[in-house]
């Protein structure tokens with residue numbers, strides 16, 4: 001796969017595009033998005049491996065406005081964000097050449113650790129398998145064991161709105177991504193409170209979850225506004241963090257494609273996807289199924305209404321387990 | 323607020339200018355009583371209520387927050403309250419999901435002619451929140467005791 005993607009990158013560069021791709025970071029697993037402008041750079045630095053989790057679509061907001069054309073490699077989940085951002089008039093589509101790359105699922109270190117691997121120094125793509133180098137020698141593991149949480153519950157392998165594809169077109173999948181939300185809903189309020197207190201207490205307010213999110217691309221963000229009461233990086237009151245998490249999730253409600261980037265980048269391993277998915281699940285249940293980014297036409301649920309929408313008191317009426 | 327050992331909750335009531343705010347006025351002119359714990363904040367339409375305002379009210383010491391707007395179909399701007407309804411439903415559901423007592427937030431549609439309903443709603447809401455006591459959880463969410 002790496003060779004095919006790399007060859008395509010060179011071809012597109014020579015046809016006059018800048019190329020948005022990935023290059024190795026400090027460690028083998030922190031592969032970083034990068035813009036390539038020369039053949040030498042691509043040959044030297046371009047990587048496409050099982051750790052290319054980063055969603056490229058956010059970078060297209062700026063890149064599509066920089067003049068000239070930019071080529072990007074998008075995984076199926078990235079294409080949902082890509083289309084959602086077009087719907088919000090953030091990406092100038094005509095300046096982007098989108099190459100859809102079919103995806104066998106991306107891996108992360110959490111999964112490798114959970115699979116019992118220690119001292120991992122590198123990993124190689126072997127299709128269904130992953131060849132993991134460790135301090136104690138090499139080990140081959142099933143790729144399914146190394147998959148990140150979001151890839152284990154992937155909602156769709158469909159590549160939307162691409163100019164070209166590498167690999168086969170895929171299908172929407174039946175996903176179990178709401179199972180964990182349901183488990184929380186079934187708890188008592190006290191248990192839920194204890195759960196979230198445990199999770200959110202770890203937040204260091206680095207803002208990475210906001211910065212990485214394609215939906216969180218407002219030019220003026222409320223969290224940069226000193227008057228918002230939730231702006232500080234070193235909060236004066238514990239309230240600020242709670243405001244931050246609730247408002248961050250609320251601001252992307254109806255626009256979040258569940259791409260999983262926020263949870264991926266959180267250095268404190270806070271399961272932010274459980275907040276986003278709660279909104280997605282509620283929207284699906286209360287206002288009808290909706291997948292952000294799936295098309296350009298459907299009105300987003302929070303800028304739409306029905307006269308017979310349920311009243312807010314439904315939250316109490318349906319109980320903790322709707 | 324603790325006065326004479328008896329807990330009095332602080333209630334922030336966001337009232338739409340065109341209906342509930344006038345409803346509150348009517349309750350006043352009709353000398354219908356409702357507790358002084360209710361602090362009314364006038365907004366131009368229920369749709370003006372940014373969810374952040376609710377959290378901000380809690381941050382500044384409210385124990386309960388209520389939004390009052392025109393009845394669905396009667397919004398001065400035609401449809402504002404329909405959007406507000408969706409937002410509040412989702413926000414309240416999220417607060418519930420975080421384990422915050424769900425009785426601390428509420429939406430009620432009160433028209434300018436419903437002074438009695440306004441007073442009744444406030445009396446009821448104040449006693450519900452008084453029963454729950456001080457709002458601690460939203461603040462404590464991040465302070466792990468263990």
Ligand code: SF4
Pocket residue numbers: 210215216217218220221222223247248251252
């Ligand atoms: S947190 Fe809200 S205001 Fe800030 S970037 Fe995200 S959506 Fe925009």
Ligand code: SF4
Pocket residue numbers: 212213214215216252255256257258259260261262263273276
């Ligand atoms: S909130 Fe998280 S999952 Fe949703 S779009 Fe943003 S980064 Fe992706």
Ligand code: SF4
Pocket residue numbers: 202203204205206207208209210265266267268269270272
């Ligand atoms: S990325 Fe994690 S630690 Fe950083 S602000 Fe977001 S939730 Fe907090």
Ligand code: FES
Pocket residue numbers: 338339340341366367368369391392396397398399400402403
């Ligand atoms: S004007 Fe009263 S709710 Fe819109």
